[in-house]
Amino acid sequence: MRDAIVEAPYTADGDAHRCGVAERGGIIEERRGTGIISSETKVAVSAQKATEFRVLPSFVSQSRLAVWEFMVFNWQIPTVRRLNYFSYLLTSKETANEVRIYGLGEYFRQKHQELLYAQNAEKRQVVHQRALRGLLIGSISTLILGGIVTWFAR
Structure with a gap:
């Protein structure tokens, strides 16, 4: 030809x-x-743009989730301080005599345990949300990329 x-x-x-x-x-x-653009180069550039498009929904979702996670951890600051205080009361030499004399050891241990379980439940919720959103967005992004690659392969 x-x-x-x-x-x-x-x-x-x-x-x-x-x-x-x-x-x-x-x-x-x-x-x-001055440049030459071949059809193979166009497909490679298009595939790169498809990959970038695939990453965009994941980036937006992960950014929103990171903001929510930051807010949850900020809300937990008072709880963490109380946990540290109860830990200090239960384990330090300075407070051991008073805790023993007044019989407050079981009370402080129970309060510490309640706060710890509440804090762990909130952290678990954040971890589960991150995993579920990651799975969902990853699946959607993969489907989008597969569709775009299939469209280019035609």
Whole structure:
């Protein structure tokens, strides 16, 4: 097959350039300005853009989840301080005599355990949300990428 080159005016940034389309061995090439863009390059660039498009929903979801996680951990700051205080009361040498004399050891241990279970439940909820959203968004993104790649493969 003979090489066919069709040249037409092409303007980019207001400058006139020569643009040509050539078919050589089944690969279509376009000449724009000083570079040559082949059909294989276009598919590679399109696949890269599809991958970037696939990452966008995941990025948005993970960003929102990170903000929510940050807010939860900020809400837990008073609970963490109370937990540290009860731990200090139960384990330090300075407070051991008073806790023993007044019989407050079981009370402090129970309060510590209640706060710890509440804090762990909130952390568990954050971890479960992160896992579920990651699975959902990952599945959707993979389906989008598969659709785009299938569309390009046609």
